[in-house]
Amino acid sequence: MKPLIIEPRIDSPKVILDKEKNIFEIKGKSLPENVNVFYQPIIDWFTEYFKNPNIETIITLQLDYLNTASSKAILSLFLVFEDAYKKGAKLKVRWYYEEDDEDMRDIGEEYADIIQIPIEIIEIKEQ
Amino acid sequence: MLNRNFSDYVDYFSKIIDNYSLFDLKLLYEGRFNHEIIKSILYTIEQSFYKLPYSRAIQKKVFNIMVEVIQNIEKHGIADINSALSILMCEKQIILLSGNIILEEQKQILIEQKSKLEGKTKHELRSLYKKQLVDGVISYKGGCWIRLIDIARKTNGQHYLYFYNLDKEYIVFIQKICINIK
Numbered sequence: 190m191k192p193l194i195i196e197p198r199i200d201s202p203k204v205i206l207d208k209e210k211n212i213f214e215i216k217g218k219s220l221p222e223n224v225n226v227f228y229q230p231i232i233d234w235f236t237e238y239f240k241n242p243n244i245e246t247i248i249t250l251q252l253d254y255l256n257t258a259s260s261k262a263i264l265s266l267f268l269v270f271e272d273a274y275k276k277g278a279k280l281k282v283r284w285y286y287e288e289d290d291e292d293m294r295d296i297g298e299e300y301a302d303i304i305q306i307p308i309e310i311i312e313i314k315e316q
Numbered sequence: 317m318l319n320r321n322f323s324d325y326v327d328y329f330s331k332i333i334d335n336y337s338l339f340d341l342k343l344l345y346e347g348r349f350n351h352e353i354i355k356s357i358l359y360t361i362e363q364s365f366y367k368l369p370y371s372r373a374i375q376k377k378v379f380n381i382m383v384e385v386i387q388n389i390e391k392h393g394i395a396d397i398n399s400a401l402s403i404l405m406c407e408k409q410i411i412l413l414s415g416n417i418i419l420e421e422q423k424q425i426l427i428e429q430k431s432k433l434e435g436k437t438k439h440e441l442r443s444l445y446k447k448q449l450v451d452g453v454i455s456y457k458g459g460c461w462i463r464l465i466d467i468a469r470k471t472n473g474q475h476y477l478y479f480y481n482l483d484k485e486y487i488v489f490i491q492k493i494c495i496n497i498k
Contacts, residue, residue: 199355220358220383222351254376256383257462264449289373292380292470299446315372 190241193234201227202252206234208242214249219259228262232269239273246278251285251313255296267304274306281307288315328480329400329415332490339404339411346400349390358383361403368405374497378403378410381470381493384463389416392460394486412493423479423487429461430477433468441469471495 190208197203202217221227238246248270255263267282274280284297294310301308333341342364345357361382365375382403389399399416418426433441448462467475474494479487 199359200351220387254380254383256380256387257460257466258387260449261462287372287376289371290376291373292377295442295469299442299449303446303450 190238193230195231204231206231206238208238211243211246213246214251216249216251218254219252219263220254220256221259224258224262228259228266232262232266235266235269235273239269239276239278242273242278242280244279246280248280248282249285250282250297252293253287255293260296264300264303267300267306271304271306281309283309283311285311285313287313328488329402329413329490332413332415333402333404336404336411339406339409341402342405343401343403345402347398348396349386349393349399351390354383354386354390357386357401370410370497374410374495377470378412378495381467381495382412384467385412385414385491385493388460388463389414392422393418408497410495410497412491412495414491416489417482418487418489420481420485420487423489426464426477426489427479429464430475433464433473436468436473438469438472441465445469467493 192207192209193204194207195201195204197217200218201221202215202219205212205214207213215231219227250263270280270282282300284300286293286297294312297308297310301310329346333344343357343361347353358379361379362375365378368375370378382401386401389401393399393416397417400414402413404411404413433444436444445462445465448465452462464475471493474496476492476494478490478492480490481487
């Protein structure tokens with residue numbers, strides 16, 4: 190399966206989805222002009238991936254900023270994960286937030302309340 | 317297309333800012349909002365914030381709220397009319413002020429939406445946000461309900477809306493958002 194790599198921009202995160210290397214990461218700011226244009230290829234990629242996933246899939250989400258439009262798009266992504274999980278895929282989401290950033294922690298916890306998959310909420314300690 | 321002189325409105329916005337003489341004015345923008353301009357404003361804010369003595373969590377909170385405010389103006393404000401945005405800072409508080417023109421019918425919707433948030437606890441706002449995240453739609457004629465909820469929960473309700481009638485159809489919509497610095 191061809192990897193999906195999207196370089197970061199001022200309004201959109203870096204995306205690395207690579208089945209062969211078992212890397213699934215979305216990192217950075219998410220406030221794109223059109224969330225559907227940005228997130229639909231990611232949703233499509235995961236939908237295809239979960240037809241034949243790796244033995245274990247650990248998805249890293251580390252977002253500095255997330256606007257409300259993006260939060261809806263990411264919920265759609267989580268629904269893809271939940272569907273795969275219910276069908277037997279072994280997966281886990283690691284939701285990272287920076288130390289003291291209670292807003293990003295809260296959003297992660299809200300996804301964990303809504304979506305029935307393992308979600309780890311992990312604080313990144315300041316160096 | 318709205319055909320009137322808006323110099324009074326811009327003067328009015330400047331007078332509001334003058335009331336905050338104890339605050340440092342860190343940003344004042346007046347003009348059209350589109351996504352490219354938004355990116356430039358946000359880049360400017362982000363770069364200047366790193367030089368200020370606020371925690372990164374506070375910087376991110378201001379940035380996040382600013383994004384919601386200006387994307388709301390971009391999506392729901394009246395096109396081809398200038399809007400205004402400012403950031404004022406002091407030792408204990410950051411104030412975001414925005415001003416834009418809306419329709420009278422949007423005013424009623426905003427008042428109704430805002431009243432539903434009054435007196436809500438953080439936990440209640442969180443439940444509302446989750447419900448809207450799952451059930452709601454982003455676009456809304458009067459503005460965006462989920463954005464109002466998001467701002468309320470990030471500011472402990474320190475989000476104030478003011479309306480000034482230009483005429484029977486058009487309203488100056490001023491938002492004031494206060495962020496306390498711990």
